[in-house]
Amino acid sequence: MSAFSRTFRWTLAAAVFALIALASAAQDAAGPLIVVETSKGTFAFETYPGDAPRTVAHVLDLTRRGFYDGQRFHRAIPGFVVQWGDPQSHDAAKQAEWGRGAAAASGAPIGVAEIARKRLHIKGAVAMAHSGNPALADSQIYVTLADRPDLNGKYTVFGRIVSGADVPERIQAGDLVRRMYVKE
Numbered sequence: 001m002s003a004f005s006r007t008f009r010w011t012l013a014a015a016v017f018a019l020i021a022l023a024s025a026a027q028d029a030a031g032p033l034i035v036v037e038t039s040k041g042t043f044a045f046e047t048y049p050g051d052a053p054r055t056v057a058h059v060l061d062l063t064r065r066g067f068y069d070g071q072r073f074h075r076a077i078p079g080f081v082v083q084w085g086d087p088q089s090h091d092a093a094k095q096a097e098w099g100r101g102a103a104a105a106s107g108a109p110i111g112v113a114e115i116a117r118k119r120l121h122i123k124g125a126v127a128m129a130h131s132g133n134p135a136l137a138d139s140q141i142y143v144t145l146a147d148r149p150d151l152n153g154k155y156t157v158f159g160r161i162v163s164g165a166d167v168p169e170r171i172q173a174g175d176l177v178r179r180m181y182v183k184e
Contacts, residue, residue, distance in 0.1 A: 030046035030047065030048065030162075031046065031047040031048060031049035031050070031056055032046075032047055032049075032056070032060060032182050032183070032184075033045070033046055033047070033162070033182070033183040034047060034059070034060075034063055034159070034180060034181070034182055034183070035180065035181050035182075035183050036068075036177060036179075036180045037177070037178040037179045037180070038073075038167060038171060038175055038176060038177055038178060039175045039176040039178065040167055040170045040171050040172075040175055041164060041166075041167040041170065042164050042167065043143075043161055043163060043164030043165065043167040043168060044161070044162055044163045044164060044183065045124075045126045045143075045159040045160055045161050045162060046159055046160060046162050047059070047060070047126075047158055047159040048116075048119060048157070048158050048159060051114065051116040051118070051119055051157075051158070052114035052116065052119075052156050052157075052158040053114070054110050054111070054112050054114060055110055055114050055128055055137070055156050055158045056158050056159075058108070058110050059128075059139075059141065059158065060182055062106055062139055063180050063181060063182055064181075064182060067087070067106060067139065068084065068085065068139075068177050068180040069177065069178070069179050069180060070090055070176070070177065070178075071084055071085065071086065071087065071089045071090060071176075071177045072084070072089040072090075072092075072098070072173075072174050072175065072176055072177065073089075073171050073172070073173055073174065073175045073176075073177065074086050074089050074095075074098035074099040074173060075099055075142070075173060076171050076172050076173045076175070077145075078145065078169075079145055079146050080144070080145055080146065080148070081142040081143060081144055081145060081148075082142065082143050082145065082168045082171045083099065083129055083140060083141065083142040083143075084140070084141060084142075084177055085105070085129070085138075085139040085140035085141045086098050086099050086104040086105070086139070086140060087103070087104075087105075087106070087139075088103055088104055092174075095174070099140065104140065105138035105139045105140065106138050106139040107138070108138065109135070109136045109137065109138045110128070110135065110136075110137050110138065110156075111135055111136075112135050113133075113134035113135045113137075113156060114156045114158070115134060115153055115154070115155070115156055115157075116156075116157070117153070119157035119158075120147075120149070120152050120157065121144050121147065121148040121149060121150075121151040121152050121155070121157060122144065122147050122160075123144055123145065123146050123147055124143065124144065124160050124161035124165055124168075125143070125144045125148075125157045125159075125160055126141060126142070126143055126157065126158060126159035126160060126161065127141070127142055127144070127151070127155045127156055127157045127158065128140065128141060128142075128155060128156045128158065129141065129142050129155070130155065134154065134155060134156055137155075137156060143161060143168045145168060145169055
């Protein structure tokens with residue numbers, strides 16, 4: 001083999017490895033940041049569009065349309081999760097129904113389960129709730145308040161808290177989501 005052939009092969013191999021590294025880095029890169037202003041403070045989470053593209057796009061669309069603004073947290077279990085995303089929670093008279101039934105969603109399920117093995121339910125993970133079929137997750141979002149390996153492989157983790165990590169721990173059922181927006 002000539003010196004030129006060896007050099008060409010090494011150059012080609014280096015280029016292939018560089019492309020693989022770039023593709024991997026692009027997939028790991030955090031996406032848009034979503035800010036959640038609550039009655040107990042503000043927290044923000046980064047999204048993972050490389051791992052859950054349809055989930056992230058769906059939540060970004062709902063957020064930009066103001067879907068979550070004025071809702072209430074309908075679930076808050078210390079050491080487990082806080083959850084929101086039910087439009088029924090605008091009405092305190094429907095509190096017994098919050099988080100339940102077809103009316104507890106936007107009406108447009110994501111349609112695919114984007115469960116990535118590398119996105120685990122560690123403390124501060126942001127994921128989509130569902131009632132048994134991860135492809136039918138719609139608008140209900142939860143934040144884990146502790147590491148929850150029992151949830152891994154069952155729910156789509158599409159983000160993680162990056163600021164205000166203490167806020168979800170203070171939230172109680174009925175607390176207000178004043179505003180949720182995408183930080184551009």
